[in-house]
Amino acid sequence: MTKDYHDYFIKDGVHIGQYEEMYQNVEDPWHINGQGRRLDMEAALTVLRHQRRRFDKVLDIGCGTGFFSNLLREVVDGQIWSSDISAMAVRKARQRYPGINFFVLDAGQAVELEFDDHFFDLIVMAQTLWCVLERLDRVFGLFRRYLAPGGLLLISQHFLQPGEQAYGAKIVATPDDLLRRLEGAGFEIRDVLETNRRRNHHAAIVAAPAGGQEDAA
Numbered sequence: 001m002t003k004d005y006h007d008y009f010i011k012d013g014v015h016i017g018q019y020e021e022m023y024q025n026v027e028d029p030w031h032i033n034g035q036g037r038r039l040d041m042e043a044a045l046t047v048l049r050h051q052r053r054r055f056d057k058v059l060d061i062g063c064g065t066g067f068f069s070n071l072l073r074e075v076v077d078g079q080i081w082s083s084d085i086s087a088m089a090v091r092k093a094r095q096r097y098p099g100i101n102f103f104v105l106d107a108g109q110a111v112e113l114e115f116d117d118h119f120f121d122l123i124v125m126a127q128t129l130w131c132v133l134e135r136l137d138r139v140f141g142l143f144r145r146y147l148a149p150g151g152l153l154l155i156s157q158h159f160l161q162p163g164e165q166a167y168g169a170k171i172v173a174t175p176d177d178l179l180r181r182l183e184g185a186g187f188e189i190r191d192v193l194e195t196n197r198r199r200n201h202h203a204a205i206v207a208a209p210a211g212g213q214e215d216a217a
């Protein structure tokens with residue numbers, strides 16, 4: 001039987017996490033290419049535009065083949081570094097979007113990156129929460145370490161309907177759960193933009209390290 005992306009991602013309540021195999025065997029695993037700009041992407045860009053600033057040094061975590069990284073250029077004047085755990089995804093992304101710096105990173109394992117601490121003024125994690133759910137503390141630690149004072153974090157995420165989530169529901173099941181986790185990890189919530197709670201529920205959350213100074217821009 002032909003495998004689809006669920007066989008590599010989450011199946012029957014278990015996180016399989018075979019992302020390299022997935023990108024080797026499935027051309028467009030998340031059905032991103034050809035769907036155009038989905039509403040969750042528009043929501044994420046809208047909430048970033050609403051910050052009334054442009055970004056200079058941006059890190060995208062879990063970028064896949066780079067479609068959303070490329071949309072981020074609409075709010076970025078400087079450079080974008082985009083990362084994914086899959087070397088195959090990174091290879092495909094480099095071919096598609098040569099203007100972006102793609103590299104391989106396991107955000108659930110990494111403690112130290114090849115950047116100065118507090119280097120980025122925007123860190124983005126789009127549709128990647130479930131992939132790193134059991135490593136959230138580590139991932140949030142990475143965000144705090146590499147966000148500049150006044151820097152912002154964007155988490156854009158799809159949520160299932162109540163009762164539908166078989167994997168990780170005790171860790172995070174709703175946008176409110178995620179907000180609480182972020183606050184517990186030392187972030188303050190700046191903005192939340194949610195799409196249809198009844199179907200295709202997404203939340204685009206902008207947060208900043210608590211106690212950080214406001215950006216002057």
Ligand SMILES: C[S@@+](CC[C@H](N)C(=O)[O-])C[C@H]1O[C@@H](n2cnc3c(N)ncnc32)[C@H](O)[C@@H]1O
Binds near residue numbers: 019063067084132
């Ligand atoms: C649903 S895709 C999201 C792609 C893109 N951000 C978007 O919004 O269209 C999730 C991506 O996270 C990547 N991923 C999974 N675990 C990861 C990890 N530990 N560190 C970095 N990326 C990871 C997967 O390979 C996959 O490309």
